Amino acid sequence: MRVTSKGQVTIPRDVRESMGIHPAETEVEFLQDENGRWYLAKAKTTNKTTSRFRTAHKTGKLTMSTDDIMALTRG
Incomplete structure (x- = not known):
């Protein structure tokens, strides 16, 4: 495996x-x-703060x- x-x-x-391990959601530690x-280990996180944008993407419908979708992202 190459290192950049x-x-x-x-x-x-x-x-x-x-x-x-999920992109932009998971902390890892060595x-x-x-x-x-x-x-390499998945870091234990005690304070899980999910961005409202991460949760909004799961609720939008085609x-x-x-305007409805934008209202979801604005809380």
């Missing part, structure tokens, strides 16, 4: 799915064991007007 010049790597889809090995 910015220090980024792509986590394979099957790994993300099995760990429950942990080191007593032998010096590093592990039958809704643009």
